[in-house]
Amino acid sequence: MRKNMNCLVAAAMLTIALSGCGGEAPKNDMPLSSTATNFGISEMRMAALPAEQTASAQAALADVFRTGVEQLCVTNGKITTLPNGKLDISTGSSRAFIRRQSPQSAQIDFIYRGKSSKDVPLASGEVRRQIGLKLKALDGCNVAYAMWNVDTSRITVGVKSNPGIHTSVCGDGGYISLPSFAANHIGIGEAHSMRADLVGQELKLYMDRATAPIKITLPKEINAFDGPVGLRTDNGHFEVDFFGAAASAGPVAPPLACDSAANASH
Numbered sequence: 001m002r003k004n005m006n007c008l009v010a011a012a013m014l015t016i017a018l019s020g021c022g023g024e025a026p027k028n029d030m031p032l033s034s035t036a037t038n039f040g041i042s043e044m045r046m047a048a049l050p051a052e053q054t055a056s057a058q059a060a061l062a063d064v065f066r067t068g069v070e071q072l073c074v075t076n077g078k079i080t081t082l083p084n085g086k087l088d089i090s091t092g093s094s095r096a097f098i099r100r101q102s103p104q105s106a107q108i109d110f111i112y113r114g115k116s117s118k119d120v121p122l123a124s125g126e127v128r129r130q131i132g133l134k135l136k137a138l139d140g141c142n143v144a145y146a147m148w149n150v151d152t153s154r155i156t157v158g159v160k161s162n163p164g165i166h167t168s169v170c171g172d173g174g175y176i177s178l179p180s181f182a183a184n185h186i187g188i189g190e191a192h193s194m195r196a197d198l199v200g201q202e203l204k205l206y207m208d209r210a211t212a213p214i215k216i217t218l219p220k221e222i223n224a225f226d227g228p229v230g231l232r233t234d235n236g237h238f239e240v241d242f243f244g245a246a247a248s249a250g251p252v253a254p255p256l257a258c259d260s261a262a263n264a265s266h
Contacts, residue, residue, distance in 0.1 A: 092120030097230030
């Protein structure tokens, strides 16, 4: 096991102040805003197990289904389909969401193939090489993220809240920062997975088929908006299986509108 995994297995409970491995100081990866706050993170274990050993442990989770590119609204970058059915994402910045409203459950199984051909900085000017999930993705200004950074081997969870603003004019404003935490190293050609389940303010992350989730309490601002689940990548080449929950019970709703203008940069 790599040292990041060993550190996480040893950390049975973390609270508001999150410290890193080997004396490393906590890192806040999201831009800080005037309302930046640290929130509780607990039960951090990432012991990877074979899929057949984790099926029963995750049986109570919402069912998720493989999602093809035809079911996505790609608001930034380019996503294509490989002969094996996986999504191929190699642009410097990509954003997409599932065109249906559903429970806030999503999963990515991915292989990292290396850097993108061109780096694209974030609105803050920072260049990150990362992949992750979007939750309650109303638009580019109101959304929650769980992102896995390739270069730093850390997970960043954050909420971006800009009430009344629904276009990319918000830039990098409105981020509420949570502490980042150590994750498994992502090497070229390696397969990894991330699953997110959000109910109310409680987010559960299952990393690399872990049986116990990382539990994170999101700030109350997450209750102010709603939207579909999605995925995003920055500055990397990834082959991805993307899974989303089935549509909510009730009458079948028409597909969500694909508004690239509102969601393009985030």
